[in-house]
Amino acid sequence: MSARKRTLLKVIILGDSGVGKTSLMNQYVNKKFSNQYKATIGADFLTKEVQVEDRLVTMQIWDTAGQERFQSLGVAFYRGADCCVLVYDVNVMKSFDNLDNWREEFLIQASPSDPENFPFVVLGNKVDVDGGNSRVVSEKKAKAWCAAKGGIPYFETSAKEDFNVDAAFQCIAKNALKNETEEEIYLPDTIDVNASRVPKASGCEC
Amino acid sequence: MGGQSGPTMDSGDFIDESDYKSSAQAVKSSKTIQGGSSSLSGSESGKMMVGNGGxxxxxxxxxxxxxxxxxxxxxxxxxxxxxxxxxQGASLFMTWIPYTVKGGGRQGSSIMKSAEKDRNLYTIRAVSLAEMRSIRRHTPPFGLQYIIIVLTSGLAFPPLYFHTGGVREFLSTLRNHALLVRSNDDSNVYLVNDVQDPLQRSLTSLELTEVTPVAVVVEPPPIVTKKDETVQPVEESPASTSMQTSVYRQGPRREASREIINVLEKFSMVTKFARDTTAHLFGESRLLGNSEMDFDRGPMRLRNEGSVSKSTGELPPVDGAQEPVKDGKEAAAKDEGKDTKKAQDEESEKQKRIANEEASTNVGSFELVDGTKNDTPALVWGRARPPPLGHEEWVTFLDREGRVVDSKALKKRVFHGGVEPNLRPELWKFLLGHYKFDSTYAERNALVSSKREEYKVLQAQWKTVSEDQAKRFAKFRERKHRVEKDVIRTDRTIPFYEGDDNRNVELLRDILVTYSFYNFDLGYCQGMSDLLSPILYVMEDESEAFWCFAALMERMAPNFHRDQNGMQAQLSALSKLVQLLDTPLHDYFKQNECLNYFFCFRWILICFKREFDYNDVLRLWEVLWSHYLSEHFHLYMCVAILKRHRRKIMDEQMEFDTLLKFINELSGHIELESTLRDTEALCLFAGEKGAACIPPGTPPSLPVVEVDPFAVSLESSQNL
Structure with missing residues (x-):
């Protein structure tokens, strides 16, 4: 472990198509917003260096296709994740209802070692739309769902207005790091060399 | 010759020079041109300087x-x-131009034409030294010396046999102008421009060390005395064997095609060549054994862009690109743009240039022509593609009632040249299968109007859903919502779709929602809007676009199935193709757990739609839809692109995530024409073995209808 100065945290963003996954990622990493991001086909990721408490870590944020039909790809992309971000659109009820499916699908495909305690973070996005007038999922309802799932942290965000995005990702990084550290303790080094989890120094530069 | 033959392909060498006006005189002066044959008098390997040093x-x-x-x-x-x-300047180019065959004329026998075609197929036009990876010299104790040149793209030219010696002289000349490193493992292998990479690694990746030199058996050729059909290239008489080499083939070439799948029929000679040469070099058992077959070891660069021909054969060949020197000149001009310094010490300058380019690209020297670096064609050699099919030529494909007489010739023409934009609306309907090739004008007119009515009915099925009804129809609401989410972010930077309240965006939505009613089981899936957008752009008609899209989806639907079976089938076929065509790369992917090929998912799902600019997508799709060499040309294209970057992928030890990122970022940096050429060569080289990697029914093949075996074979033969 000593060879690895920097920790790489793998974060997966999931949620229905059009809820703003790509926008959130780009707002956080590149501080840019465009309402013309194309629908994500397959998957892509961006990386960002972040300071979490005293540690400098690299967050590898994976953006995936939002249509559930492509979920079978997940097995390749979710593996080795340290945190999963579930995004819904506060203006679309269905996208909130689907959080359950996304969460379960993730746990099945990523098969983390400790599913009960695997860190999720929920983001209710697009709070800016129509001044909040077209909102159909209340904050209360969302928080209740998060509490029922074991106290998942919840943030209301607007990728467009850059509202709460940094705070949300700080939390995501923190939770991912917690998960990372715990796994390091439990897993012997020989397993930790696992290809997809620990990239070589050259592997995390993009 | 002159008036009789005109500027035809068989004028070969002569035309090359005379078209290059500024230098024509100087070149001619050193040659004797007689009856269409060009020959060099005096020193065989003399030097000549053309121009004023500018x-x-x-x-x-x-x-x-x-x-x-x-x-x-x-x-x-x-x-x-x-x-x-x-x-030219700091650049060195190699050309190999076949001699002209005299007599017969271009409208002569079919034998004549096939000989012409052959010559054009193998002609090497101005390949830059920067594109060469290695040269292998073969000097068998008995028989002819020959060399095999492997390009950085992993492809290679067929063996070049030196009938009057001179391999040594060739190499020493090269050495004067480029960095040529002799392998210490195999003294017959010379690595070109290999300044950076450890020699060992190069050799390992080339796997040249494994090649067993095979003595070339030169059979005493039959003496051919038909003087009017042969050309004697050189006055200074070479060895008797070489006298016959300029004789074109006489026998029919049909035999080989029996063994070859139908799509390759017209290329049987090429495939036969590929097989023969490979077997020749590595032994039959090796080729057939296949597990060790590595494209790097025995491939050849094949081209057939010269074979622009309709069934009638009337089309004059395109001569624009028959100018090796000019090609070289253009490429050199580009190079000069990059490094403005005048070469003083040529050798060191050359090295410096290579080093500079490496520094800027961080790509190995073998990848200097990498498409990620710039937009200039990676390969300057080869004939430019023929002009796109235009209206005047198009009507010559039709009989009086409007039937396409020879659909195969049409597909071939589209494969090589594409279609002029104003002809696309018409041609795409055939390519996509909305129009049948054997339909008449009248039948097509009738089809258009009946399908227009049918479309209206389909569209009314959802357009008439009232708000009240929609409230109780969640599936409809979700479907429409999903389509709307996607059309507003599909190609909005293209003028056709840009701006608020764009009518064409509404049309995209209407067509996609209508399709999801037409094919309710499949519904709408992400990626479909990418496939429809260029079709609507070309058709500019809602109903026509819909039916063309529906026809395309007949082939592509399995890509969008919930179980992803169509994608899985293609990714698995791709894996087999890479194993066949680049075993080391396959092994690398295997080691790094990348064999699922998910990093190619986007390429395949939407046919490279996101990888090229809009016009290139139109051009590419025509090529793919022609289904000329293979219905799965796109898979060979994946291989070609991966091969082009194989060195970077392996040197940088990319793993699944970095590889996916790398592939995603190639978007917008893939040069289409050279990629198509590489793909064509790969596809031809792979031949039947390649086809065998792709199970029947793999999209975009039409699904195999599981009835009795007889019916299935009938159907698949029709698909070809």
């Missing part, structure tokens, strides 16, 4: 006559020509 000037630093390609082991089928090294 940027336009070039210098022929090496000439060797009677260098031949042996398409088959049959001596009478050899094609003889002239090998030259041409220096």
């Amino acid at each position: 940027p336009d000037s070039y210098e022929v630093v090496f000439v060797k006559d009677n260098v031949s390609v042996h398409p088959t082991q049959n001596a009478s089928e050899r094609i003889s020509g002239r090998l030259r090294l041409i220096k």
Whole structure:
């Protein structure tokens, strides 16, 4: 472990198509917003260096296709994740209802070692739309769902207005790091060399 | 010759020079041109300087006559020509131009035409030294010396046989102009421009060390005495064997095609060549054993862009690109743009240039022509593609009632040249299968109007859903919502779709929602809007676009199935193709757990739609939809692109995530034409073995209808 100065945290963003996954990622990493991001086909990721408490870590944020039909790809992309971000659109009820499916699908495909305690973070996005007038999922309802799932942290965000995005990702990084550290303790080094989890120094530069 | 033959392909060498006006005189002066044959008098490997030393000037630093390609082991089928090294600025180019065959005329026998085609197929037009990876010299104790040149793209030219010696001289000339490193493992292998990479690694990746030199058996060729059909290239008489090499083949070439799947029928010679040469070099058992087959070891660069021909054969060949020197000049001009410094010490300058480019690209020297670096064509050699099919030529494909007489010739024409934009609306309907090739004008007119009515009915099925009804129809609401989410972010930077309240965006939505009613089981899936957008752009008609899209989806639907079976089938076929065509790369992917090929998912799902700019997508799709060499040309294209970057992928030890990122970021940096050429060569090279990697029914093949075996075979033969 000593060879690895920097920790790489793998974060997966999931949620229905059009809820703003790509926008959130780009707002956080590149501080840019465009309402013309194309629908994500397959998957892509961006990386960002972040300071979490005293540690400098690299967050590898994976953006995936939002249509559930492509979920079978997940097995390749979710593996080795340290945190999963579930995004819904506060203006679309269905996208909130689907959080359950996304969460379960993730746990099945990523098969983390400790599913009960695997860190999720929920983001209710697009709070800016129509001044909040077209909102159909209340904050209360969302928080209740998060509490029922074991106290998942919840943030209301607007990728467009850059509202709460940094705070949300700080939390995501923190939770991912917690998960990372715990796994390091439990897993012997020989397993930790696992290809997809620990990239070589050259592997995390993009 | 002159008036009789005109500017035809068989004028070969002569035309090359005369078209290049500024230098024509100087070149001609050193040659004797007689009856269409060009020959070099005096020193065989003399030098000549053309021009005034300015940027336009070039210098022929090496000439060797009677260098031949042996398409088959049959001596009478050899094609003889002239090998030259041409220096221009700091760049060096190699050309090999087959001799002209005299007599017969281009409208002559079919034998004549096929001989012409052969010559054009193998012609090497101005390949830059920067594109060469290695040269292997073969000097068997008995028989002819030959060389095999492997390009950085992993492809290679067929063996060039030196009938009058001169391999050593060729190499020493090269050494004067480029960095040539002799492998210490195999003294017959020279690595070109290999300044950075450890020699060992290069050799390992090339796997040249494994190649067992095979003595070339040169059968005493039959003496052919039909003087009017042969050309004698050189006065200075070469060895008797080489006298026959310029004789074009006489026998029919049909035999080989029996063994070859139908799509390759017209290329049987090529495939036969590929097989023969490979077997020739590595032993039959090796080729057939296949597990060790590595494209790097025994491939050849094949081209058939010269074979622009309709069934009638009337089309004059495109001569624009038959100018090796000009090609070289253009490429050199580009190079000069990059490094403005005048070369003083040429050798060091050359090295410096290579080093500079490496520094800027961080790509190995073998990848200097990498498409990620710039937009210039990676390969300057080769004939430019023929002009797109235009209206005037199109009508010549039709009979009086409007039926396409020879659909295969049409597909071939589209494959090579594409279609002019104003003809696309018409042609795409055929390519996509909305129009049948054997339909008449009248039938098509009737189809258009009946389908327009049918479309209206389909669309009314959802347009008439009232708000009240929609409230109780969640599936409809979700479907429409999903489509709307996607159309507003599909190609909005293209003028056709840009701006608020764009009518064409609404049309995209209407067509996609209507399709999801037409094919309710499949519904709408992400990626469909990408496939529809260019079709609507070309058709500019809602109903026509819909039916073309529906026809395309007949082939593509399995890509969007919930179980992803269509994608899985293609990714698995791709994996097999890479294993066949680049075993080391396959092994690398295997080691790094990348064999699922998910990093190619986007390429395949939407046919490279996100990888090229809009116009290139139109051009590419025409090529793919022509289904000319293979219905799965796109898979070979994946291989071609991966091969082009194989070195970077392996050197940088990319793993699944970095590889996916790398592939995603190639978007917008893939040069289409050179990629198509590489793909074509790969596809031809892979031949039946490649086709065998792709199970029947793999999209975009039409699904295999599981009835009785007889019916299935009937259907698949129709698909071809």
